Amino acid sequence: MSVRPYALLGAAVLAAVRAQCESAVATWCRDWGVDASAFVVTCHRAWEQSAAPAWRGSLQSGAESMWLGWDNELRGSLQRLLFPPDRQVGPHTGAATLAAAAASAALDALAAVLGRALLDNEVPFAGDAADVPAAMRQHGSGAVLAEIRLDRHACWCLLGHDSVLRLGGARPAAAAPLAALDYPALLGDQPVRLAVAAGQASVGLGSLLSLAPGDVIRLDTLADQPLAVAGPDGAVLLRGYLGTSERQLALDIVAGDQSSGVKHDL
Template sequence: MSVRPFTLLGTSVLDTVRAALAGAVAQWAGAWGVDPALATVEVLRASERGASGFAWQQCWSDAGRSVWLGWQNELGADVQRAVFAPDPGYAPSLARLAPAGAELAFTRLQAGVRESLLAGATRAAGAMAAVPPALFAQGGGALLLRVRLGKQALDCLLNAEAVSALAPAPDQPVAALAALDYLQVLRAVPVTLTVRAGGARIGLGNLMTAGAGDVIRLDNSVDDTVTLVGPGGNALFEAYLGQRDGMVAVELSSTSLSLNGAA
């Protein structure tokens, strides 16, 4: 049986991580004269969004912790509008300085975000590190934070190690869980098994005219074993079809398949 860690992220963890980032964003907004209402922070479990739709630009790592930063190119224009509100009275010289100032402001925002989420981290050397798909799996322990500025957003993806560093789990519940006999707990969990009795190939015309009473012959002999399949589609056992107490039943054969890799 294969086992992977499953991390539960409660609202207290989400609130703690969001507060860490919101403080940095508020400090940045105050320093650059940005209306605090324009710079908002939201946090979600990464599994709630999935891996698609994000343009990752940077990766920072330290001691197993990692954070990915990503944004669409249009975000730069929103930063400029937030820092330098459009004003027809601006002198031409200020209008020329606005893009450079907005670029500096955006760089400082990235630095503040990075420091609040991953203090002391160094940027990944060479090509940007790929985001492991497991981060977006259910129970992966990763969080996705979004700093919204206008219509665009700065996306921040934290792996489980980075989340744990910001919001450590209480020691007592973890110790209690470690003391549990998980096999004893799992014995009471119901599992649905499916029986694969065989397959058949017939012409589409025959299928369209098939009706009650017609017989479709499978590719298995009546003496052949059938396969019991687990919820994840893994073959668990071989068995023989039979009956017991008026119900269809299966008798596990001596050539039961390995449970290794079963979901």
């Protein structure tokens, strides 16, 4: 049997992760000399977002993990943020190779500062396009998806449950072992319908149609053999002989019967 954590994150946990993301973005903006108000940070439970961002790679630190992704136009938005057009100069007709390289370096730096802030460790960014584990997007996974938006484009950060717990200031308490259950006492009052098989007979269709009161049908059960008592699933539980008790048909259980693997003492 496979098991997985099931965590329903509260608003306070989302706010703690968002605050850490905002702090990381503010640090990056200070280092690169841009206005932090250009960015909007939001956090959601990972399973609440159906869209799958373009994942670029992951960072791993022990049991903690983080995935980063961004759309193709984000680098261009960073370039325009770092190098806004000068209205006093005419349009540039050449390729802005230096500005493009700076925007790429800025994006790499943003991934690094997010890794340091959210994983609390100097972890290199592994730039691969591997898929995010499906369990992180399942309902109740405990993962958080942070969106760092610049204009119409965004950088997404999918944070695993272990990191979310650390940033939210909570650790799951060790579960106490479950007490042993007394199943006979717990289920003792539950009613169970039993079927007593008196026997079977094979009768031709013509004979069946001509049967009349007083005719006898011989069963395949010998008179000196006990009858089988079956449970709801058809399995034979015990055996016994028909009799009467207080003017009602009853069953006298055979002592020491082993049909069900349990010895019945009278």
